[in-house]
Amino acid sequence: MSLWNSKKKQRPGMADNQNKVIWYEGMLLQPHHFQQQDRYWQSQVNSGRLLHQYAWGFTRLTFDLAQLKMGVIALTECAGLLPDGSWFDISAPDMLLPALRVRMDMVGMPVVLALPMSGRHRLESHEAPTEQTLVRYRTAEAQVADRVTPDGETIAMQLGELNLRLAPGPQVHDSHYFLAVTRVLELRPDGRVVLDEEHIPPVLNYRCSPRLAGWVDDFLGRLRLRQHELQALNALPGVEGAAGVSRFLFLQSVNRAAAIWAHFSAQDGMHPEVLFRELLALAGEWAAFMSENRRQTLLPHYAHHNLAQTFTSLFGGLQHTLSCAVRPNVIALPLERREFGIYYAQLADTALIHSARLILAARAQMPAGELLRDLPVRLKVGASERIRDMVNLQLPGLSVTPLQTLPHELPYFDGYQYFELGADERLQDADGLALHVAGEFPQGELALWAFTGSE
Template identity: 35%
Template sequence: MNKAEKVVWTEGMFLRPHHFQRAESYLQHQIREWGGLQRSYLWGFLDVELDETMLRQGCIALSYASGLLPDGTFFQFLDGRHGPAPLAIPDNTSNEKVVLALPVRRGGREEVIFSEERDTLARFTAFEQEVEDDNALSVGEATVQFARPRLKLMLEKDLTAEWTAIGVAFVVEKRNDNLVRLDSGYIPPTLNASNQTLLFGMLNDLHGLLVQRSQQVAGRLRQPGRFNTSELIEFTLLTLVNRHLGEAAHMKNLPLLHPEALWRSWLPFACELATWTAQRTLENAPPVYDHDDLAGCFGKLMLLLRQGLSLVMEDNAIQLPLTERSHGLNIATVPDTSMVREFGFVLAVKASVPGEILLTHFPAQMKIAPVSKIRDLVQLQLPGLVLRAMPAAPPQIPWHAGYNYFELEKGSELWGEMEKSGAFALHLAGEFPGLDMEFWAIRSSAE
């Protein structure tokens, strides 16, 4: 008979335990089905704590736990004495998962036993407890029989189809001194990421990265200059980052947060961030959510998010300050010598002279070279690095009215000396009234 069928109650019927058992089965079935339709992956721990002292005795034990098993059974014990017996880990055990298990429901099988038996697969053990009458007209205490789930800690390899289970811990090894060493990166199936240290740590890390990225991009967009193509791209990125920043801030304060809700938010974010990479999309198929391997799947997803945020955090253009050493000589120091190889360099120039004169005479009178070479080049009147006039401002840097832009040509023998030097020397021989210069390093891949 189907235990999910509703019991019919009529006046004058002769009540037996069967009626209440079937009515309870019907209600439990309704709750399980309703809950399963509300969301996927509705099993795991709400709260759990391992007894650390038992690890030194070669055992796995739970101090307290609550949650749902995959078959919808709710369990809760606030004291280890009311939970499953400790599991003694066999010698030489390594790389084994420990699970919390309960016999599955089976038609025709007894569900409750009244004294503990070793070989039975009953799901509950009966126990008696004195309870008070909650009514105002109390009749005193009464002895009531309750049923406690027969939870058991087992090695996953010992599970059969007769058990429903969720992971508790991952045993790396049992040492010769009897200490059980666990994988600190293991995340058991959980219903509340807010209570799970590693998952909540990931959420905190992502929130911090988003705050940093939001401030960085917003700071660049506050710089003076018109809203050019590069800034439009940055603005789009800032919109994306700020949206997920708000979502992450909200999730951090939720008292109950299912890990799949995190996944549903973070996976599209990782795919969106890939738009700003050179490939414009994820190189491989997106990772798949695995409720029984949260550490594995979230580890892959966090790697994608960190990579995406670190890539888009790179500045496409960096202004190098010009330090005046003497009349006509300025020095621009490169923060990292590898930039000489990976970046292009642009000199933005403004002066109170017609643009045609600036374009014609400035490159001839400006000598740029490594600091160690500039004195010889000036004294011997030898050419420095070639300055080539650009038709417009590069899209990576702010545009300012009245400026002309000159790009340094790479490839000369003198350019090879720049990586060793790490600093540009700019020597101007002529006079240009109202002269203002900006020296920019532009990431080559972003051009």
């Protein structure tokens, strides 16, 4: 068998290819073989990124706040995957990452963590690479122990550290793989650097970004609040039919979302694209509960390199929908008749009194004109805890005004006359509403609604 001539010229276009080395007995080993095998395995590792389009970003990122006061951006902790699949962890004690001195021309620019692309320089590694030396590795000597042989020795070995550096984004855009770390917002006269707090770096774990984590926790809190509110509304007698069904279906959707987001909030390694998918599904689902003019029509696309833009409008739109969807515009307030001709209505939501119109329907065995004329004078309306004093001491109550036009959302009953009650600050913090009709009210019946207006 003839020996393979490892110095044979390669065919054009085959330099730095990623094919596997063929090992066979008797071959003359040279550094080229091991370098080529490294390229092959690196290509195999990188091919795994095809399984997930967004498998790059930070898993940990912490700034040195003391250095910012001196005009320097430095990282105390930083780990993650670059877009080419290279793993880095500068929190390791032997990992070196130079700090970046901020200049005035960097204001408004993104600051990135950059690594030279493969093939940008003839060499893969250099002992003292400069910004112009585009090598991927920095050659460093390290003591490496034999961890297999019981009495194995420790030897000095040349190792390649990733040649990472912090740089302004435009400076390395075409020559490096990079991750946007932050954006310089301001360089103050005293030299202090102010970073853009609204910037969200590309992350593999949403908890790595305090802003993104805050959004998730806030959204979960809003879901739970609306969940309790809808459950309370469903427990009270109100407008039935389509409005009640819509409210129940929305509660079902909110219950599902609250359970899922409670799970997301408890996770430490959730990719932000998973959050985006669930938010997008909620936006589409909840659109059915909003009127066309209030619906969120333009939904963002997922941009892993710009998570702030991706999530800002989506979270904002969903928070608006969550608070506005299926708000009942007519809520029945059941009246309970007690002794001395006093009617009581419990207020589950005291804020309702200040945001809604109170509509009263009345019927009695008397002419309609007489009822319209006399009831506003004989009816005393106020907070339930003050009604007895109002009646006994002849204190003024809420105004009672006959309605000329009934809102079409309110149910119309033949033989009833309709009035509007003028709510004011006297009902603030009231637990309930009380009504008292003075004098004769033969076979009298009353019904009360809170009307918030049309969607």
